[in-house]
């Protein structure tokens with residue numbers, strides 16, 4: 001028997017659950033399904049300050065606070081120079097949100113998913129969407145086919161479909177519109193450690209980023225004493241793996257003495273995971289009766305911990321599109337669609353300028369010694385805090401930062417050329433690597 005709803009949401013991660021809560025709250029019959037059962041593991045544990053107003057608007061701030069380790073800023077460590085710099089979110093242009101949290105994603109995602117049920121959405125777990133058929137005429141519904149973990153088949157008819165399938169990129173693959181990002185390409189190995197040496201005092205919960213020859217590492221302290229550590233590396237380093245993931249991970253850590261020092265007495269609490277080549281974008285983020293939110297549309301790189309904030313933000317502006325569409329308010333829909341387009345493109349664009357250059361020596365030097373003049377440092381921190389979509393006037397400082405970067409690049413032509421050639425080599429990859437454990 002076919003079930004019916006106004007909105008069908010494929011995927012109960014941060015993007016899908018955000019949209020589900022907002023649409024159910026507005027009175028629309030909303031169904032959200034996930035192929036897994038919450039709580040389920042997910043990587044991506046470091047939040048940005050500008051996620052907090054989103055948690056507040058969803059009514060889950062206190063719950064997130066309870067599971068989170070307070071993160072006041074981000075430390076960048078340059079092992080070669082034995083130097084480190086800390087960006088404190090309190091120094092951003094908008095100091096309303098001077099901190100955020102590190103979280104277990106299993107816990108965060110469950111909070112968001114259950115919250116959507118509390119707001120009135122029908123949540124269905126262990127239900128994998130297998131097919132979506134889009135109608136030929138505007139009057140007809142979208143038809144969704146799914147299969148429960150026990151093999152039972154289910155069918156829905158919906159007026160609107162949201163793809164929030166994350167890196168599974170359900171619609172992108174189906175419509176053959178997933179493009180590899182030709183400007184970027186990295187892979188990751190990550191694991192969780194006990195007894196890692198953390199920073200102290202107020203900085204204990206900060207994320208640390210360590211650069212090394214083949215990429216960079218994250219060090220994310222979680223509330224339960226466990227620390228998440230991940231190596232984000234160029235594909236050639238991953239391809240060179242000639243031993244089990246665990247050994248290769250530990251060998252990679254040994255290439256970064258500053259991080260190895262922090263892990264001298266630490267033990268892995270489970271087998272590490274390797275994953276790769278996750279930088280992509282879809283050709284479009286919306287159609288007549290569907291939108292793509294969060295990672296289902298695009299993902300670039302985890303270096304600035306922007307994924308969850310961007311995913312939730314897309315859930316917010318995506319919900320406006322759906323709401324206007326279902327109300328048949330053409331003017332509001334057109335405005336909402338423009339705004340949605342802007343949100344899907346602006347966030348990734350601002351972060352990607354930094355991401356594409358983050359291992360470049362010129363940018364690295366600027367990062368290690370950021371100028372307080374002309375509002376440059378606070379503009380950089382504003383981007384790092386994820387404050388891209390509001391009223392905060394950070395653009396001027398950012399223009400100066402970029403101008404200095406380009407001037408230094410011209411002044412050091414040889415270094416710039418070598419870095420450019422090196423990067424062109426680093427981002428070459430044509431393989432789609434599968435996640436693997438052990």
Ligand SMILES: Cc1cc2nc3c(=O)[nH]c(=O)nc-3n(C[C@H](O)[C@H](O)[C@H](O)COP(=O)(O)OP(=O)(O)OC[C@H]3O[C@@H](n4cnc5c(N)ncnc54)[C@H](O)[C@@H]3O)c2cc1C
Pocket residue numbers: 010011012013014015016033034035036042043044045046047048127128129130164165166167168170188230278293294295296299302305306307308309311
């Ligand atoms: C190595 C790495 C490190 C990262 N670190 C960070 C970080 O520190 N901070 C940060 O903010 N972000 C980080 N990210 C990014 C972040 O994890 C994602 O951007 C975020 O999870 C996107 O949320 P989403 O809701 O779009 O997708 P997801 O969270 O992936 O949710 C998608 C959901 O859809 C479900 N699903 C998929 N296909 C189907 C189907 N056919 N039927 C039913 N359900 C389905 C999945 O089970 C899943 O629950 C990292 C990413 C990577 C790769």
